[in-house]
Structure formats: structure tokens, C-alpha cells
Amino acid sequence: MKLSFIFCFVFFTSLTAFAKNDTLYFSKGNIYCKKVDAIGFRNFFLKDSIHIQVRDYWMNKKLKAVGYTKTFPQNFSYKKEGLYHEYYENGVLKEKSTYVDDELSGLQKLYFRNGKLFKSIFHENIKDENKSTLPPFTKEVWDSLGNQLVKDGFGSSKEFNNELDALEEGVYRNGLRDSVWTGCYTNGKLCYRENYSEGKFIKGISNDTFGETYNYEQISEAAEFKGGLRELYKFIGTNLKFPIDAIKARVSGKVFVKFVVEKDGSIEDIYVLDSVHPSLDKEAISVIKKTSKKWTPGKQRGMLVRVFYTMPISFIIE
Template sequence: MNIFLLRFSTLMVFLFGTMLSLPGFGQDQIVTYLNKHRHIVAEKDSAQYIRTLTPGKEPNAPYKLLEQYITGEVYRTGSAFFFHDRITLVDLVTTFQKDGKKISEEQYVDGVLAGDCRYYYKNGQLKSEMIAPGRVGKGRENLKMDVPPAKLMVFYDSLGTQLVKDGNGQVKDMNDDKDFEEGAYKNGYKDGQWKGTFLKRKYSYTERYAEGKLIEGTSVDSAGTEVSYSKVEERPVYPDGMPALYRFIGMNYRYPRQAYQQRVNGAVVLSFVVDKEGKLVDIKVVQDLGLGTGEEGVRVLRAAPRWKPGKLRGIPVRVSFTIPIHLNLQG
């Protein structure tokens, strides 16, 4: 979206979650630094991962993706397209532990899981196999549709006992925060009653599914307060939708005088958190063009209206975003 701010100038805004990559200084490769939450940081000293994108050998071929732990070990390999400061994963993407054991093997089409995927325990043992359907439909309408649930075909517990075969069985699983979930799979999809805990066991929940679709859910906190919900996850929402945010930034961002006089062009990249009340907090400049361009971006975001907060199983949660503001003086 182009919004005229000053004579012969445009501002382009693109907002998305944490799937963002910034050009490095090299002409052939694109390098970015990521923190432990997989959010972009400006300095290597603040990073736990390094992402390198190497152009493909053929025209219109995807970049070769290599992500490493800051200590040099391979974290993730695969392919990705790069456009408007973001990556879109394609084909096989493999993730590794520091010791070289696989964490996952996933297939992507246009940035969405699509195809056979495998996941592993820390000891390298196979945990599960699933088939991800990708998006249904084609073209622009495809981008507006929710992704259908994946089909779980195989599941093993940590001792190697198979609990799900050919999409049918009973599962009890636990993550690194000791949160668990348990319930039945039927023909590859969650079915009937499921229960578990989340947010580091601060909450418990019960849910009812039919053919993988959530029918109803209830969360309970430590005081016994219940919250009902119909979606497991809800992203934060800006008032009147994202086009309204684009207009707000376009109408309120002003080129600093020096930056305008020196014809500064490029991307100012900001990160922020939408907190549990919908306020924008922890606003930081990830990439700065100097001459006050980053500070102006921070000022505009601080003045933005509150969002509708994100929720996990009906409970408000903090959600991080990264936004590039593309400044392009013409003429």
C-alpha cells in the first residue's frame, strides 16, 4: 500500500508476525540475527541464531536457507522465497538440535505446512508423523482461508510404544514446560473430549472435538474461574482491521527534516508486543535508517489505539509483532 505523505514521497507498510528477514550488507546473501523467541534483533550480541539466505542458481529459484545456533551448529536448513523483507518457506525444511539430532522434518507450500511431516524426541527417536493439507483453494481467496487441521497418522510415547496407528489411538503428550494434553484421535483427527494444561500449568482446560474441529472449550484458572471459548488461538486485532493500521501509520508518520533533505530511503523495522490489555509495549527499533527515522516510527506506534488482545484458550496473552515501514522518496 502506497500512501502519499510529502511531495513525491511514499510510505509502504507491511505487517506480519515473526516471519521477517532483513537484508544484510552482502550483495549475494541476506543475513539476520534472531533471539531465543525467534524474533529479529539488530545486534549479534543479542542473538541466539543466525539466518543466512543464499540466492538460488536459477532465475526465480528459492533461496537456500541456513539457520545456525550462535555457536555455529546447524539449527535449520531448507528453501525459502524472500519478498518485502520476509521469508516464505517452501519444500523440505529440517530442524536440528545442537548435537545434530533431528527435531523435525516438514514440507511447506507457500509458507504453509503441506505434506508429510515428522517430529522427533530429544534422543532422536521418532515421535509422530502427520499429513498437513496446506491451504484449500487458489489465488487471493486462498490467503483468506484458514488452514485445515493436519492428520496425525502415527504417534509414539517417549519409551517407543506406539499409541496411534493409521490415525487412530489415545494420546497423552507433555511439552518442555510440563504442560500436557490427552485425548483420542479418530481417522487422524482429534475426537471427543480432550483435557490438559497450558501457560506453564497455570490453567487447565477441557475441549470437545468432532473430526478435528473444536466444538467447545473451557479454561479454568487456579482460583476455579472458568472461561469458555470457541477458538484455541485468537490473534490480536487492530480496530477496524489491518487496512486501518496502514492508514494510521501513513497519516501520522512524518519524515524527519534531515532524513527528507538527505533523501533517505529504505526500511525502518520496529518490533512490539500487544499486551494482555491490547496496549503496544516494548516498542523497539530493529533496523534504523538514522536521522530520526526510527524514533519517528516509535512515536507513531506509541500513539496508536489499543488492539483487541490475543487469546489462548480464552485467556489474554502477550503477542509479539515485527513491522517494517518502507520509506521511498521519489523525484
């Protein structure tokens, strides 16, 4: 009998098992959870021999989002294909867009809670010579009262960034961020000033509420095991052991463990997202604990931040 371990990495995701037309509940952090902790629920519908419709609802049973995919999702995020619509909890349309192979393509429209148009963005979905996706073209930006701030890709904008929970303002030229952009998170913890040239981020400087200043050349830096993935593979391969009782029971499978890389590189809040067997779950958690203090922490705009990591480990008996 041959034993082997297979490792791979998924960032900011979770996993659950499901079948057609199952109802799954999800939390504010977009993690599948128990109904008591949920902000919404999800259903799947087979539309044809190729496409599956994914419908998310708020707990008040109003539609939250509807999209399409070619394969059943293995986590909350899924590979989108075709039309996608998202709605606020009050039932108002929030986003209308189209995806090709999980990438935005064509015109994307975003709306305020009052139903007025906020922004229209055109996505070319074309790669440049370095095989990087060309930046989207911001065509129009409006304020919540219906006043147009950006027209045909030109203008000064003041807009709320939902993903960052921050208020940002700056200039668009030819549909791209240009010159100086400033922003401040609504919780007041961080304000920043950034330089752009034809949509490309150049450098930035941020200040937190304690008066500390941070200079950065990357907006986001992911947490990383010291030495990189190769060293992480090596460390886990050396320290992970297949539990004897699981071997005797011929139990195998993939254990998904979610944890936080703290600002000092330590590991906290470890838990199993999808249980396989108590012994395998325990061993997966144990080996992740051993990586504590062996990580370079993540950064956001120059400031150290806590980073969630989801790591699947496969225990296979061959």
C-alpha cells in the same frame, strides 16, 4: 516533490538486510540480533539458479535446521520450498518434512530428543470448498519409550506440544482430533478442556492458577486496532509526519518497528528492528506510541495475553 506513506503488517517477524553467504545471529525469540545475545547463527548458500539453501546452527556449531527457498529471506521466517530438516541442540533429528509454496506437503515426521519417532503426520495441502487447507492426518503417535499410542489414525494419545509448551491428551479418529482433549501448560498457568468433532474445534473452557474460568470459541484471537485495519491506516495517515531533515537529505525507506500490545490495549516495548535514519526511526516510534490504549488485546484460550506486533512503515519521496 510528492511524499507518501505506505503501511503493511507482519506478525511475529523481524527484518534485517543481508547478502549472499552472510552470517546472521538470532535470539531465542527468532529475531536477528548481536552475537552476544544469540542462541545460533545462519548462513545462506546459492544451490542453483532457483533455490537458496538456508542453514541454521546452534552456537556450539551443530546444525539446527536446513531448508530451501526461492528468494532470500527478509526475516527469520522464510518461504520454504522442498526438503526441511530440524535438529535438537544435541544433534538429534527433530523434524523431517517437505514444503510446497511454504505449506507442509506429504509426510512429516517428528522425533524425541532420544531419536525415537514421536509422530508422523500426512499433509494433503489441498483446499476445501471454502478455500481452507484441509486439516492434517495424524497417522502415528509414539511415546518416548517406543510404545505406539496411535496407529493408522486411531487411538488415545498423550503428547507434548512444543509450540505451546503444554502436555495434551485426547483421542484421534481417522487421523483427526475428536471428542474431548485436555491440556496444561508446563508453567502451570493455564489448563484447558476442549471439544473437537472430526478435527474441527468446537468450544473450550480453561482455568488459570488463580481459579478464574474462561469460555472460548476461538483458541487464539489476535490483538486488533479498534475499528480494524482501515481505522489504523487512517490514524497513522493522520498522525505520521515526514521529518523535515529527512526530506532535505532526500532520505527515504522502510522502518520496521516491533512492539507489544499489552493486556489492557496499551503499547509497550517499542523498538526499531531495522534502522533507516534517526529521524524516520523516531517518527515511526512516535506514531506507534500514539496508538496506545486504542487496541483490543489478544487472547489465548479465552485469557488476555501480551501480543508481539511487527509493523513496517515506508517513507517514500516521489
